[in-house]
Amino acid sequence: MVSASGSVPTPDPSHPAAPAPPAPQTAPVPAERLRKVAAGILHALGAPAPYADQTAALLVEADLRGVDSHGTHLLGLYASRIRAGHLHPAAAPRVVRDGGATLLLDGGLGLGQVAGLEAVRLLVDRTRRHGVAAVAVREGTHLGALAAYTERAARAGVVCLCFQNGPTLVPPHGGLTPLFSTNPLSYAVPAHEEPPVVYDVATTAVAGNKLLLARKRGDATIPDGWANDTRGRPTTDPAAASVDHLRWFGGHKGFGLAVLVELLAGALTGSCFGATEDTASPAHGRERVAKGFVFLGLDPERFLPGGGFAARVDTLVREIRASEPADGVDRVLVPGQLEHERRAVREAEGIPLPDALREEINQYAAELGAPGLD
């Protein structure tokens, strides 16, 4: 029997929503322990303790939700960027422009999680005051999994959308010139008795490392729709498919959303966008670390006071879950459901870290004189 998640044609093992593929692993690690070790490493790399704690908490939260590619696996990337001087772990986000319902922050090329959490805190506050609000961030760096931010706003009663852009890796639909990142977008909507609805995806069909993995495994073919060859022609041949020519999910439809992400998260925030490099960072093009984010908030109480909207969200969530599954599908899912379920399991049983990641974390800890996992 194919699970409901298995029936979705946008799998991406670099940030999987379905259970991670089997990888060699030792005993699961309790979330609290992983959080402390990750925070110790970030602190030793120069992040003030509160920033190290915030960033570690969000990385472990992604691990708990099963979005392993955006969990503590990212510590290595952050460490290399900090050591190269491209990410400034002590930089504090600052307000550049305050229009009441609108705010522009500068992340100072600091930890993306620190700027992202500050942006969402301000978004919730301003949305409650004004009914709608927008918080934009320029000179941000990697946010991790976007759901961390939108879900926080939703749990505070605010409908939230978040967009983030990044380096020039992916060409426009039908083109060959790299101009975009995988341009993720997320929304979260508060419910009453049900958990919030949380949608969080890249706008490309698949990440480059899924293709690299298929090649490494010696797969004869890759699924149609993942990638083009170097001349932009669709291919299912892993050798001909190019990691620089990933395809957008839904073709021109996913591409259209990626353009919106680029325009709002990049152009509107005064950040880099397309080939335009508005950043103090020396890392450009496909190596670009500077990213722009935008968060949009809406207070449902302004439309249906007394929790009327949240109750209606519950109704729809239950209707989706109760709908009859198609042939070959176990159950119908609401966006965010898999991650909420996996979080409950991993909070109780611990996080199953692959051996290689456990070793990597222990190695960083040893190098930096911080406590490790073992």
Ligand SMILES: NC(=O)c1ccc[n+]([C@@H]2O[C@H](COP(=O)([O-])OP(=O)(O)OC[C@H]3O[C@@H](n4cnc5c(N)ncnc54)[C@H](O)[C@@H]3O)[C@@H](O)[C@H]2O)c1
């Ligand atoms: N910060 C960055 O630079 C960056 C870039 C790209 C992606 N990402 C992150 O990668 C993560 C995963 O992205 P992805 O594109 O691989 O996601 P994905 O294709 O795995 O889809 C995940 C989303 O789809 C929902 N979903 C899955 N199966 C479903 C079903 N059967 N029915 C209804 N909903 C279902 C999940 O609840 C989740 O919201 C996200 O957290 C994203 O923010 C981050």
